[in-house]
Amino acid sequence: MTQAPSVPAVAARDNDELELVLQARAGRRASLEALFAKYHLRIEIFVRNFFHARGECEDVTQEVFVQAYLHFGELRDPAKFRSWLYRIAWRACLHESRKRKMDMEKLMQASQEAALSREASEPVSLTESSVPELMARLSPVDRLIVWLRYVDDVPYPEIAPLLDLSEQAVRQRSCRALGLLREVLS
Amino acid sequence: MTLPRPCQEFRAMIPDRLSGDLSLAQNELFEAHQQRCPECRSEVEKYQKLLGAMRSHFGGLKPVTPRPRLPVETPASAESSIPTWLAPWLTPFRLVGATIVVAVLLPLFVRLVLLPIGYSPIPARDVREGAAMVALTAGTLRETSGGATVSSGLLVQTGTSYLAQEDAQIVFAFGPAVTLQPASRFSVSSNAVHLEAGVIHCLVRGAAATGFRVVTPTAVLAVRGTEFNVVAGPDGTLVRLLAGRLQVDTVSGAARADLAPGQSVLVLRNEPPVVLPTVRLGSSELDAPTVPVDASFWRKQGERWRKAAEPSLRPAMASPPIVLPAPAPIVKPRPEPVEPRPQQGSIPPALPDLTTIEPPAVTSDPQPVATPAIHVDGFPKAP
Numbered sequence: 100m101t102q103a104p105s106v107p108a109v110a111a112r113d114n115d116e117l118e119l120v121l122q123a124r125a126g127r128r129a130s131l132e133a134l135f136a137k138y139h140l141r142i143e144i145f146v147r148n149f150f151h152a153r154g155e156c157e158d159v160t161q162e163v164f165v166q167a168y169l170h171f172g173e174l175r176d177p178a179k180f181r182s183w184l185y186r187i188a189w190r191a192c193l194h195e196s197r198k199r200k201m202d203m204e205k206l207m208q209a210s211q212e213a214a215l216s217r218e219a220s221e222p223v224s225l226t227e228s229s230v231p232e233l234m235a236r237l238s239p240v241d242r243l244i245v246w247l248r249y250v251d252d253v254p255y256p257e258i259a260p261l262l263d264l265s266e267q268a269v270r271q272r273s274c275r276a277l278g279l280l281r282e283v284l285s
Numbered sequence: 286m287t288l289p290r291p292c293q294e295f296r297a298m299i300p301d302r303l304s305g306d307l308s309l310a311q312n313e314l315f316e317a318h319q320q321r322c323p324e325c326r327s328e329v330e331k332y333q334k335l336l337g338a339m340r341s342h343f344g345g346l347k348p349v350t351p352r353p354r355l356p357v358e359t360p361a362s363a364e365s366s367i368p369t370w371l372a373p374w375l376t377p378f379r380l381v382g383a384t385i386v387v388a389v390l391l392p393l394f395v396r397l398v399l400l401p402i403g404y405s406p407i408p409a410r411d412v413r414e415g416a417a418m419v420a421l422t423a424g425t426l427r428e429t430s431g432g433a434t435v436s437s438g439l440l441v442q443t444g445t446s447y448l449a450q451e452d453a454q455i456v457f458a459f460g461p462a463v464t465l466q467p468a469s470r471f472s473v474s475s476n477a478v479h480l481e482a483g484v485i486h487c488l489v490r491g492a493a494a495t496g497f498r499v500v501t502p503t504a505v506l507a508v509r510g511t512e513f514n515v516v517a518g519p520d521g522t523l524v525r526l527l528a529g530r531l532q533v534d535t536v537s538g539a540a541r542a543d544l545a546p547g548q549s550v551l552v553l554r555n556e557p558p559v560v561l562p563t564v565r566l567g568s569s570e571l572d573a574p575t576v577p578v579d580a581s582f583w584r585k586q587g588e589r590w591r592k593a594a595e596p597s598l599r600p601a602m603a604s605p606p607i608v609l610p611a612p613a614p615i616v617k618p619r620p621e622p623v624e625p626r627p628q629q630g631s632i633p634p635a636l637p638d639l640t641t642i643e644p645p646a647v648t649s650d651p652q653p654v655a656t657p658a659i660h661v662d663g664f665p666k667a668p
Contacts, residue, residue, distance in 0.1 A: 156349075226338065249303065250339055278296075281331060
């Protein structure tokens with residue numbers, strides 16, 4: 100049975116991270132570098148989920164860490180480093196999409212069942228390598244939500260303010276999006 | 286196909302069950318139904334496979350972007366050697382910001398605060414070392430002795446000899462602003478710039494500024510609210526007055542000349558000042574000298590200027606300086622009225638034809654007035 104990680108494990112992870120954040124705030128550069136290294140891949144996936152095109156992500160990923168470095172002194176609650184960093188990533192993605200004149204309505208909307216049903220004629224077989232193809236059927240924000248909740252294990256109360264959505268809306272979209280993915284498979 | 290209602294409700298709960306977001310009561314319902322219904326059990330397994338595939342896919346990814354690195358560490362911000370409260374200030378970005386703030390605010394402070402509260406100029410001649418408030422507002426200076434540098438935004442020490450590394454500007458608290466060309470060598474006192482060699486432009490405004498002086502190896506320039514350019518070296522000084530009034534003494538004090546706007550004066554070592562009309566010094570005659578100007582420059586150029594200005598009359602020491610008036614149509618009238626001043630040493634009646642020694646090349650120039658007498662790159666042009 101897949102369950103949320105046990106409480107002690109979560110606490111241990113948080114404690115390590117908190118320790119690093121506190122050291123970095125005290126001016127220890129190695130700690131800040133360790134924090135960045137820890138979130139490097141996750142930020143990259145975050146950005147990649149949003150744009151779903153690998154080529155566009157490198158600049159945005161770099162920008163996220165540059166901003167994080169420049170504004171690290173403004174992080175108020177050391178325990179919320181992850182939310183803070185993801186928020187920077189979210190803003191960087193929005194900024195980039197505006198720069199590219201992408202359709203914000205389309206980016207923000209929930210994945211449509213109709214959009215999926217067109218593709219449903221060719222069901223995807225489930226392998227590790229078909230995951231990108233599967234995720235491509237979701238809207239950018241739903242891709243982010245699914246990844247954040249089911250893969251990165253970020254709780255809904257943390258995701259909601261990150262994406263400027265209500266907790267209820269995030270939860271609905273997340274369940275629905277996962278259900279759509281499941282339908283594509285059958 | 287329509288599922289029975291319990292199965293529909295069960296399946297709607299699967300995602301939340303998998304992320305651990307079901308309440309206790311929902312969990313009990315879920316488990317009860319899962320026990321009873323094999324179809325729903327296999328549905329849960331499909332979801333689990335889906336999540337398993339997603340997790341292993343994302344877990345197996347490698348970053349494609351370079352690893353984020355912090356900017357190069359400076360010794361000052363090395364860890365543990367700095368107090369916590371200081372750490373944020375030592376990041377390079379803030380240092381740059383602080384420098385800019387200082388560079389902008391210090392001159393403003395000097396001009397807007399010190400001047401209005403009555404920071405009065407120290408009387409001329411009364412040179413008290415250390416009393417000056419002179420800020421470097423642009424460029425970099427290097428001490429000629431020690432090699433220490435003063436960068437923009439800091440105060441210039443009185444009595445220290447500096448070399449301008451690049452175009453530099455110093456501002457005295459009581460107003461005068463002096464722009465120095467690269468390689469100009471100088472020091473400052475409370476109310477004067479001592480120019481050993483180099484090319485400078487001075488802008489001195491306001492009543493408080495009349496005590497300001499420029500001292501060169503051969504001349505002392507006393508200011509009466511003035512804008513002027515100076516080229517100085519060990520053996521000579523050339524001053525071109527752009528606006529206002531200027532009194533030029535030899536260092537010995539033996540001879541003096543008063544300049545009107547547009548006029549230039551040449552002061553060679555051990556000789557009285559020679560006032561030159563503007564038109565004499567076209568840009569062709571005075572090419573921008575390389576600084577520091579050496580003795581040969583002064584010998585060569587000084588001789589040429591003097592010959593052109595005054596071919597027959599070589600004034601003896603302590604005699605009044607020769608003033609050659611510029612031809613009337615060529616001298617541009619100044620917007621500000623120039624006070625009439627005593628014309629000591631104006632054209633002697635014996636030399637009525639001095640104005641005719643104009644070189645033909647200059648008179649044939651279609652726009653001789655437009656060419657500033659001292660044509661030095663980077664200098665503000667005469668208004």
